[in-house]
Amino acid sequence: MKLPQFELHRPTSVDAAARLLADLGDDGSAFSGGTELLLAMKLGLIKSRHLVDLKGLPELHGIELRPGGVWIGAGVTHAEIEASPAVRAILAPLAVMASQIANMRVRAVGTIGGNLCFADPNSDPATFLSAVGARLRTWVRGESREVAPEEFTVGPYQTVLEPGDLLLGVWVPTPPPSANVVHLRMKIHERPSVTVAAMVEASHGEVVAARLAVGSVGPKVLQVDLGEELRGLGGSAYSSRVGALVALLAGSIPLLPERPESPEYQRHLVRVLSTRALEVGLAAATSSAGRPAQNGGGEA
């Protein structure tokens, strides 16, 4: 497999890159790690005649610990997130999630921004970031804006960005001390078939706040704030409420068509993984109250 012909552009500023991409319109593609773009071009799924290389934009690089959270540039690779002491300090499960993406070659080259902009539905980061309340900073017609991960994606391989808009980076807030983040996924093929992430904040064994995000099954990440529904609950009352909520969610979540697994089984997995994530989330939040969230991800 060879790549089709294209021109390679290497702008050095966000402004220049944005202008170039705006001018090129549908003929241009932003290019960073290329792990998804180049593959799609080889397979003939994308036919851009111009690639605009964003790796030379300094604004897109770097992970910075700032008051209240961590800033991750769009051009940061999964491997950099995996190894970042700043990320581990405030949200270790994010590093663990990054460490499970594809394989070490994809992680060494592929970027968080590229992953989010490519918007492959079978992918973990958007779901995870949605659950932890991350915000994506975009550059839209010369202005900086903020958008939630679940709003950023509008469908498979589609985001809110228009030609000339860029994703600058991701703001990940430090979770409250009594919160716990759980990321679970089921991999049947090379890419995840179901991704679930939950953040549960608890005090004395009772829920203060809870958020659940489900990805890899539908056209985009589905995020639900369960704070209202679960607040004040613990023990068996929590479990039975979670069971009912998750059953409702699993029954109604939109699914992608033409998947190897049946809708029935996918809904079953959504229910099982969501239940586990919320149960483990509360149990761990209760046991680790006062310490940074440490619970990692895992394969179902």
Added chain:
Amino acid sequence: MATVITNLPSSKAGSVGHEVPRSDARVKLSGKAQFTGDIRVPGMLYGAVLRSPLARARIRSVDLRAALALDGVVAILTGADLMDMDPYYGHALKDRPIVAIDEVRFVGEPVAVVAASSLSVAENAVNLIDVVYASESPVTSLQAALLPDSPLVHTKRARPGFAHGLGQLPDPEGNVCYRYGFSKGDVSNDFVQAAVVVEGEYRFPAVYQYALETHSVVADHRGDEVTIWASCQHPFLVRQEIADLFDLDLDRVRLIVPFLGGGFGSKSYTKMEPIAVAISRKAGRPVRVVNRVDESMVTTRRHNMVCRMRTAASATGELIAREADFWLDTGAYADNGPRVTATAGDAAPGPYRWRSVRVDGRCVYTNTAPAGSYRAFGAIHLQWIGELQVDEIARRLQVDPLEFRCRNVLPVGGEVRAGAKPLDADLVGDLRKVAAAIDWGQPRTEGRGVGLSVGLLAAGAHPVSMATVRLGADAGATVLVGTTEMGQGARTAMAQIAAEVLALPSEQVVVRGTDTQYTPYDRSTGASRSTTVAGKAVELAARDVLAALEETAAAKFEVPLDRLSARAGGVTDGERWISHQDLIRARFGFAGGELVGHGMVQPSRGSGSFAEGPVFWEVCLAAAEVAVDPVTGVVRVIRTASIADVGRAINPQLIRRQDEGATLQAIGNALFEEMRYDPEGMLLNDTLLDYRVPSALDVPERMTCVIVENGDGPGPFGAKGCGEGAFAGVTAAIATAVAAAGVPMQELPMTPERVWRRIQTLGHPDREGEAS
């Protein structure tokens, strides 16, 4: 002058039976090993293939103008270029055109081939070829193909191929292109009399062999000669097929086989060679054709199958009767389907003492990619089914599955099939050994299951192999043998065999790849035959050299020949010793010359055991322990044990590697590998993103390979082959283990969803909330 030593050199332990390091390890580690895709021939062009997007269609027109106008395009081959020859090939059934002629029969069938100055030009040109098709309704499943009014995939009766080896071909019936069956005893009566009968319908998937190196060929057709570098397992059969197809003399077709990046059957018989030769003939230049993975997936695959089987037992725990009907989907062209059908038929009864048996197998055409050989074919298709039924009977009779098998398996010398070689292995002994290796009978954790399986695979293919051993003046030996090194370690094992005979260190024996111009004939590399058959030829060739050495030594020592033997790189009469070098020097009178020995194995010669088929019965015997997650349906293989009943282990370490590799392939085949087609015959998972093969994360906690050496093989030093048995054995053991965990499955692969569904229908309590 020749030095005679009376202080005998110590006879270091021989080569055979030792874990000699692989002779090819270093060259492969350093990246210097040459594969076909690394060959660069002067003037070489790059080929790319246009493949059909439709499963069944008439070709209305092909417009090459835009493609030919592209800078760098040298030639384009289509069916129209094949009118001056008989363009059909196939070793079993001559049913396949080199490229499509007038019609296409599967998605991915080659329609045109471009030769250009670079691969990107060739790929671009392929995209510029304009083909107009008239689509017809395809037959993309066994069910559809077997309907009485199903359209025929082939309307003309295929001629027998040059190597079908299947006797008189039966008349085709609809889309059934070959049928194989046999029976003994009164099956109907025995089922009526039986105390327990188990029956069911079972499904086996199409799977992809995935040799990491895809099918690769460089062909150079000039005048009345052709030279082919190819990733092929059977160079001599390819030579014959190319010679037939292009009307060339056998000795004008030269196959050169570098290292193979895996084979597993996918590179057996003829694959991309005819296309490469045809485009080279048209272009007048050497052309290289290297498949992508998606192309190799439609070049050959394993047969999917539907099987109906029933098994009967008496109240006293004797297996008495079995019936098996099965239908193998061979795709649009027969490839090795007829042989797969026959081997599956032979494996269907399983190695038990039946009163009556009826087996009826059909090989069926459909509009899908052709299916051919893949490691342990036939046995892997049927063994898991038969063994599930044996376990179910044992369960109903409340007998331990191990004891039940030990009571019912054939004894040594038992009749496996009328007219075939009697059983040449101790199955009870093997069963006890594998059971011990998996701690059979120990209490096990909830959700876990332990299973056994035993079967036989007709192995060895046709026993015709020649070998030459050359012993040079420096006492280094070169072995010329047609076995293809595809990862199994053949070159190392062959070196050990020659070294053993000549009492040389094995690193002093060189074994190179096949060049049909110099390497003597060998039928094929497959069916676990190489160590047994080609290895025997190597042993005989080395003995031929040794005989010449001993002849010289006898004259020198003035002793009779029967007092001489090889020892430590020389020959001894028990008191005196002389080196091979000195014997060669003595024989030729100066420091030069060489001794050349020939070895030959053919059905009427050798030990006599090559006279009847199969060459040997490969034992397919294994055990597995699995964990089933009742909530998600995920099956994990915890432990496996397999038996390598090899007669004599030439290299125990390489045998263990064979069984471990087979075990991982078995895990893939049993649990997740499956080619999925849409109703129009399009392969849905044609990349490794969607077709998953086992990775390091699928390795069981423990894999045990028990090597059994009873000296009962027909090969060198009592050896017989291995490497396939574990594949069929472990696949079936995983199935019986999952059944033992409470989930008897009737379809492979046992994907999480299928297992989950099965649990639902069995009415198991859904252990919700129990984290696994």
Added chain:
Amino acid sequence: MTAVVLTAMVNGRPVSCSIPPNLLLVDFLRDELGLLGTKQSCEVQVCGACTVLVDDRPVSSCCFLAADIDGRRVQTIEGLVDTPFYERVAQAFVRHAAVQCGFCTPGMLLTAKVLDERGTPMTAQQLRADLAGNLCRCTGYQSILDALEDALGEGPQS
């Protein structure tokens, strides 16, 4: 297409040339530089046969632009062979017969090099997870895992 000018160090040797921007690194290494030890199999970044190191990081050269090695160091199996690490890992692979057909082997060794550089002690499960990005259809992986445990655990051999 406008050609891209490229200056890089490949296996310790400077390389300067002008290439088309759509040239893949694997094709640049194999066809332009004749470094045939890098193999290509799945072409979709799953199998790891085409693994090479760019500034010590592993990449799938089948989905990486040759243009992106500009100003960087590339190491292929041909460059690894001259290092002490190679001898250590090669001995372990020979000892465990962890080489069969050999098509995955160069990629395996470059992955091993990354694990060796990382230096942190590894659990058996981590090693499996790290190796899961390199497919081998012959060995069943156990011998490769054993060889890596030996080679990565013991440091340079005397």
